[in-house]
Amino acid sequence: MHTLIRDAQITKHDFVFYADRLIRLVVERGLGHLPFTEKQVITPTGSVYTGVDFCKRLCGVSVIRSGESMENALRACCKGIKIGKILIHREGDNGQQLIYEKLPMDISDRHVLLSDPILGTGNSAVQAISLLIRKGVPESNIIFLNLISAPLGVHVVCKKFPKIKIVTSEIEIGLNKDFRVIPGMGEFGDRYFGTDDDEQLVVPSQ
Template identity: 30%
Template sequence: MSLQLRVHVPPHPLIQHWLGVARDASTPPPIFKSAMKELGRWLTYEAIRDWLPTEEIMVQTPLAPCSATMVNPDVPLVVVPILRAGLALLDGAQSLLPLASIYHLGLVRNEETLEVSCYLNKLPERLNPQTRVLITDPMLATGGSIMMAIAELTQRGIDPALTRIISVVAAPPALQKLGANYPNLTVYTAMIDEGLNSKGYIVPGLGDAGDRSFGT
């Protein structure tokens, strides 16, 4: 059976609302960052709906014993924010996954050549192959940064089938690269935009998410 990249655009009204706030060029940095946090929260909610491992246990209610379904704490969970902009989504994701380990990955794109380089890598040398990984990267544009991130993770033993990406907007070039190289990945995004301009920015997009989040 052939594999195909799974891309989900959840039809949640709050995701669409906060996407609209983030797209608006007149939105000031504090509100933009709040919008990104909310997008991180709701996209993570959608991404982990059928993804978190669970176990059946017995609990004692005030009246009687009862079976309960709980998240299994023995299966490792990791969130990897792609710096800088991925930090804006991290707050929302971490509110739903408070016990997940956070490993920062700093990637920067040369605006002239569009080549990506790594300036910070906090990933361990090896990771449990059963680890579930959530990557926060608001913009999937040319695909350079996310491809480097996945390569770093797979080198450390991570299974792409257990990896999910949340982004605010995605463009076809990045999705095509991911699909060609890692077809068993899953992506959750608020919107798939039409394409890129000559500088590699997503159109209509939302501008530079890192600059807008931190007022730089």
């Protein structure tokens, strides 16, 4: 699947199909890191089965725009899950600026699945995680989900927030001089949503 979605010649339909499959795997693995409690149920045969009960206090937060590609997998795995949004303006390696955020009012009481397909320098991730912590989310309650991660980004995030978990499907070689992940898969949001760099992002009003 990585070979297919990294191919510059793949059709948009196939890119979305295989990206969605990878995203679903990452989300499922991320859910496996949530706390569980023991629960007993009665099976149709009248037997007692001892299993686990899923964490109830959960929400997703997607980093607009690419992170929104991971929302369908979250909803498919967690029926009725609340999903918040964060928009960060990215300008090269730095200059990150929080433009918009809409988060559940009780987010401080929840475990958070933060979604952004590409972890590059880690600067945007640090800003998003910092916002969640300012909102009262314990660092250990944050799981960061992405498809590919540059080593620099992993080190930056983990050094600043040693208690969070990062779930990714592949760690890249590194970053080029333009701070783009290599070998990478290009501009994920543009490829997934079928847009180009000239299209302007409309910021939702609060």
